[in-house]
Amino acid sequence: MTSIYAVYGAGGYGREVIPLLRDRIRDGASLYFVVDDNIPNQTVNGHSVISYDEFCQFPADEKYFTVAIADSDIRSRIFTRCRDAGFKPYSLSANNVVIMDNVTLGDGAILSPFSCLTSNIRIGVCFHANLYSYVGHDCQIGDFVTLAPGVKCNGNVVIEDHAYIGAGAIIKPGTRDNPTIIGRGAKIGMGAVVIQNVPAGAQVFGNPARSFAMAKS
Numbered sequence: 001m002t003s004i005y006a007v008y009g010a011g012g013y014g015r016e017v018i019p020l021l022r023d024r025i026r027d028g029a030s031l032y033f034v035v036d037d038n039i040p041n042q043t044v045n046g047h048s049v050i051s052y053d054e055f056c057q058f059p060a061d062e063k064y065f066t067v068a069i070a071d072s073d074i075r076s077r078i079f080t081r082c083r084d085a086g087f088k089p090y091s092l093s094a095n096n097v098v099i100m101d102n103v104t105l106g107d108g109a110i111l112s113p114f115s116c117l118t119s120n121i122r123i124g125v126c127f128h129a130n131l132y133s134y135v136g137h138d139c140q141i142g143d144f145v146t147l148a149p150g151v152k153c154n155g156n157v158v159i160e161d162h163a164y165i166g167a168g169a170i171i172k173p174g175t176r177d178n179p180t181i182i183g184r185g186a187k188i189g190m191g192a193v194v195i196q197n198v199p200a201g202a203q204v205f206g207n208p209a210r211s212f213a214m215a216k217s
Ligand code: UDP
Pocket: 008, 009, 010, 011, 012, 013, 014, 034, 035, 036, 037, 068, 069, 070, 071, 074
């Protein structure tokens, strides 16, 4: 049985993710970066970079992929294309990740070193928890959500699909009856302190976090 593992994306995050996988794949399996804008015969940090077409054509019994690209729209498009082509999404977590009780994690998650998911958490597909980020108890996180390094997502927070939480942002805990809600596709700037709900599609930053429109006036 031959297997190929792909890390889709050879940029900043892809290069932080491939070492996590290198330590784990079984003997005999091959490991590649896959990108859409491939330069022939390119290697990055010792790994060959191949195109999607090459990944499709390589002979192997099983092909696995994860998408290590922060942009959630690109991630979603690539995830859907690979899954629909019959490739298997895999989740990847660093050796020192802490996951407590009753955590449900969708396919294709990447949990970077020192990240932590505490208890009673539901997370959708293709989640990224970057270095030193955490998710507290009773959070519900949608699909294609990105936590940049050092995000503190406290308990009883809802983060809807495609939201991006910038480096070092802090999200105030909600309650079971009144969770703090980060709406679909919202972007939280680095270092923001989020103390109230953020509407879908909004971009907020600062302490307390405010929308760009309000901050300009
Ligand atoms: N990329 C791709 N298909 C796309 C867009 C990007 O394969 O439609 C790849 C691109 O070639 C690069 C990576 O994704 O290797 C993005 O790297 P970047 O450092 O810009 O972003 P990050 O790694 O921080 O998400």
